Amino acid sequence: MISKDKNPVELNQDTVKVGIGGYIALAVIIAFFSGIFQNAAGPLKALDYTNLLGAFGKLGKLAEGGGSLAANFRGTGGNGIRDGFMFTLTLVPGVILSQGIMENIVYYGGIDAARKLLTPLLKPLLGLPGNAGVALVGSLQSTDTGAVLTNDLYQRGQLNERQLLTFAAFQFSCGAPIGNMVSAGAAMWLTMLGGIPLGKLLGVVFLAKFIGANLMRIYAAKFVKEEK
Amino acid sequence: MAVTQPEVKKTKKNILDLFVEGGRKGWATGINTMLPNICFAFVLINILELTGLSKAIGIIFNPVMLIFDLPGIAATALAAGFFSMGGGAGVAMGLVTNGTLTARELAILLPGIYLVGATIQYMGRLLATIGIKSKYYPHLFLICIINAVIAMFLMKLIV
Numbered sequence: 001m002i003s004k005d006k007n008p009v010e011l012n013q014d015t016v017k018v019g020i021g022g023y024i025a026l027a028v029i030i031a032f033f034s035g036i037f038q039n040a041a042g043p044l045k046a047l048d049y050t051n052l053l054g055a056f057g058k059l060g061k062l063a064e065g066g067g068s069l070a071a072n073f074r075g076t077g078g079n080g081i082r083d084g085f086m087f088t089l090t091l092v093p094g095v096i097l098s099q100g101i102m103e104n105i106v107y108y109g110g111i112d113a114a115r116k117l118l119t120p121l122l123k124p125l126l127g128l129p130g131n132a133g134v135a136l137v138g139s140l141q142s143t144d145t146g147a148v149l150t151n152d153l154y155q156r157g158q159l160n161e162r163q164l165l166t167f168a169a170f171q172f173s174c175g176a177p178i179g180n181m182v183s184a185g186a187a188m189w190l191t192m193l194g195g196i197p198l199g200k201l202l203g204v205v206f207l208a209k210f211i212g213a214n215l216m217r218i219y220a221a222k223f224v225k226e227e228k
Numbered sequence: 229m230a231v232t233q234p235e236v237k238k239t240k241k242n243i244l245d246l247f248v249e250g251g252r253k254g255w256a257t258g259i260n261t262m263l264p265n266i267c268f269a270f271v272l273i274n275i276l277e278l279t280g281l282s283k284a285i286g287i288i289f290n291p292v293m294l295i296f297d298l299p300g301i302a303a304t305a306l307a308a309g310f311f312s313m314g315g316g317a318g319v320a321m322g323l324v325t326n327g328t329l330t331a332r333e334l335a336i337l338l339p340g341i342y343l344v345g346a347t348i349q350y351m352g353r354l355l356a357t358i359g360i361k362s363k364y365y366p367h368l369f370l371i372c373i374i375n376a377v378i379a380m381f382l383m384k385l386i387v
Binding site for chain 2: 079080081083084085087088091092095096097098099100101102103104107143144146147148150151154164165167168169171172173174175177180181189192193194195196200201204205207208209211212213215216219
């Protein structure tokens with residue numbers, strides 16, 4: 001399916017050098033979405049997603065003791081697709097903000113830093129060789145990138161069938177968690193969580209992904225015979 | 229994304245350029261992906277409410293969802309999640325905006341939705357592309373469901 005000489009750059013672990021900027025970018029993105037600086041004193045407040053998101057203006061002013069006010073242009077008491085449409089419009093600034101930040105993080109090497117840190121953990125955590133690191137990090141942002149790179153590793157004989165199943169289990173459950181939950185998803189529901197930080201949700205999702213992949217790893221080790 | 233880095237570095241970009249470039253992608257995601265998904269979710273909720281099905285679903289799934297401190301109707305968001313993450317999350321958010329779910333219940337439910345998220349789509353996009361034999365598909369679906377159960381139970385304990 002994929003020729004042997006395709007994606008040579010992606011599979012070479014040493015091709016991309018990770019500088020200090022990459023680690024700083026990674027630290028910034030973790031701080032940004034985790035909510036740790038949401039209530040910080042001073043300028044650190046600017047390192048928080050919710051704070052940067054700000055708020056829509058209210059529709060008018062309330063007379064003392066009377067009436068109710070919509071929180072924003074969506075209004076109150078709507079339903080059906082019209083309400084859904086207006087609701088989505090309230091979310092779009094959040095998506096623009098998170099994608100704008102992510103674009104910078106990727107450019108300054110934050111994702112490469114994550115890969116460098118993750119690679120030595122792959123063997124103990126998932127039973128995968130270090131060179132699956134690129135595919136793993138790719139899969140965090142895009143399901144299709146992860147799929148193509150994983151298949152490439154298999155075609156090259158760098159993963160056996162058991163490892164392929166383990167890796168597939170990891171990627172299949174909550175595919176592209178960063179792309180779906182952070183870049184696009186966070187904007188959708190972060191403001192509705194009543195102060196519960198995104199980091200908690202992401203932490204639990206990652207933990208579950210690792211548990212699930214290891215269940216598959218155990219199953220594969222017991223019941224899947226290698227074809228050779 | 230990491231894979232494109234060597235090419236990206238060839239042209240120098242500043243923070244503003246990058247932000248605008250990302251923002252454009254964000255606009256496309258918001259309008260082309262989220263908008264139809266959420267509109268679908270709101271229509272689905274409307275249909276469930278107009279037909280009275282939401283009450284029935286609430287009653288039928290109540291015993292199961294109670295394990296996670298969730299009302300039975302939350303099962304509709306999980307079911308929609310199998311088809312699309314955005315759709316499932318959209319249903320959950322719709323349930324919050326009409327007062328059916330609380331913020332805490334949303335926090336418990338969301339990891340569950342994402343862990344089974346879009347698996348119907350990913351069967352083709354991910355499993356088939358990777359080259360997984362179809363006889364293992366049920367195992368992989370089961371793992372997603374186990375993951376969701378673990379995650380929702382953990383969320384129940386920590387939020």
